[in-house]
Amino acid sequence: MKPQKIIQQFIFAIAVGFLFYWLNIPVGWLLGPMIVGILYATILGYSQPLPPVFMTLGKAFLGLATAVRFSPDTLILAANYAIPLLLCIAITGIMSLFHGYLLARFSGIDRVTGLLAFIPGLASSIVAIGEEMGADAVAIALFQYLRLLLVIVIVPTLATFLFPANSESPNLIPILTVDQLSIPFVSNLFILAICCGLGIWGGNKFNLPASGFLGTFIVGLIVFWTFPDYIQVPQWLFKIGLLFVGLSIGLKFDFQTVRKLFKAVLIEAVLVISLIICCLAIGYGFHRVAEVDIVTAILGLTPGGLEAMIATVVQLGGDTSLVLAMQLTRMLMILLLTPWLTAFVSKQDQKDV
Template sequence: MVRTVGSWSLLAVVTVAVTVGLTLLGVPSAALFAALAVGIVLALCSLAPARVPRRAGQVAQAVLGIYIGTMVHQDSLASLGPHWPIVLAVVVGTLAISILAGALMGLRRDISPLTGALALVAGGASGLVAIARDLGGDDRVVAVVQYLRVGLVTATMPLVVLFIFRPDRSHPSAALGQTATAPWYLSIGLIAVIAVAGVTLGKLVHLPGGGLLGPMAVTVLLEVTGHDFGLSVPQALVQIGYVLIGWQAGVAFTRESLHAIGRALPLAVGLIAALTAATAGLGMLLSHVTGMTPLEGYLATSPGGVYAVLATAVETGSNVTFIVTAQVLRILVMLFAAPLVARGLVALTGRFARRRQSREITDDSKEPIAVAD
């Protein structure tokens, strides 16, 4: 008992300290990065708790699902105007490229096709990490590769914008306005109701990853119909959700799994670079069809780094509303479609997957988080 309390206390204290440091450095989703990194280090030193309680993982999924759902607004699709078909086509193209890259990664003997597909889907990193184990994938691999994608895209974006697009920064755009929000106590009540309703919906329709996608679907419905009652997820709750998801993947690491993931990182970096280049090409197509600038096309189709995209769009005087709406649409499509497509991919390669899947990574994490139980 004392050992358990001590391990949880150590995990919490170190995670908070690292989160503060990463936040000061401007790292996006710092709490999740910190929780993942600290969980890995303590697990490898045999100082971490055995696992995150299943119910805690369920609550974290629901909170993140609702938080992502609040990114959608009633006038979001209207901001795309007549260009919504090409934007949707580009998003679907991004999904197809992501799944192809994931299938290539799944050719490795130590990574299953499902894990590879989820690891390289270009959108909703925290959501995909949250539901990876529920879908039968390895959430440790998904976490490392997904946040490697976010980190690389975010880090290279300023260089791409500066040296390729050379924007005029003398006329910045206005940032997106904030709508009135409900008091925190009312939002907490709404979150609880939406979480229960969303998880129940996920059970009824057998939605993959329903613990996250069910509450997200209910939230999106409320947002687009204008019946959200000013719902706003408190940032403290979001950060707790990030921490739980990061711990869930981090504390499950072993030395063997870390070595296996390390061997896959060169391939992952190459596939992320190829994915970024391919989506930039889709951005140029979007720019040509819609008449937007090449920079706006690039920002609208960037496969990650939403906060960096928003900051760059404002600073360069780009069409912020269009770009952010396209990015949110990308995230939603990836989160809803990726589990279905990934499972389809596994069905097609099923006769090979069991033979090729390495015990080195998957055995410790194949027990699902039974969100729909």
């Protein structure tokens, strides 16, 4: 893509991001650029993906912003909720598979494609697994993308409307100034840059899921726990991360593929909304049983959109570290079970034929 086009896209994305932020729209720095990207790709008639470096950096910045708020106490807290947490994750997983079955049943696509369309999180890994199993990788990518869009638009908006932000919450990332830093501003940024570089490299080296995010999160966690009173993550870096991720997602919108699978897309949209409602109910149940605040419970069990959920919990003042622990636990279960489950369904389809 030409640099002029990239600059143009970022100018529009920044303008709409400021507008959404001024209007207090939930996760405005993520939603605004994402909408700009969708409109841009729709007008041209085909996807206009940014160079992958922007998505990678965006996830890395969000990984740093999450790590700085992740306390060791969260690990103990998550362990205390292990049984109800695993039970709720299992229920949401079963509901996701059931909705995938319904998608295949009513749209006419094969069962493996329908199943993988509703596996929450790890979209790139899910597409790769589907391709290996002989499923329609293009359709899986579209359905995963649509699910992500709906989750990002609906859940933060609904959560913000039902549970307004608590401005006094200690969980909110502070807006830092140079005077508040314990080390020089340039040195602070240099250390953060090293964390990003090592995190991205390590995430790719060890094939971590959501490598840009998780690799940087782990490196940042080590640094922030080692020097808790020195290194800080500025608020503007968090917003840049949202901007990069939102615009990258939006520009991947492929209108031509949507037209080819129009019936399946409509069915999936209805099913995704149904799944979101089910997950909200499960989250409420987890809130009552585990006595975790309802914002944390709902966002922790939302089916996908890790970056958006982290951004939302930052805005609303829930327990970001517990939301991350819940989302990552689900990711790990998905990584372990999806290849086996997909192979099983594929064999059953072959027997039916």
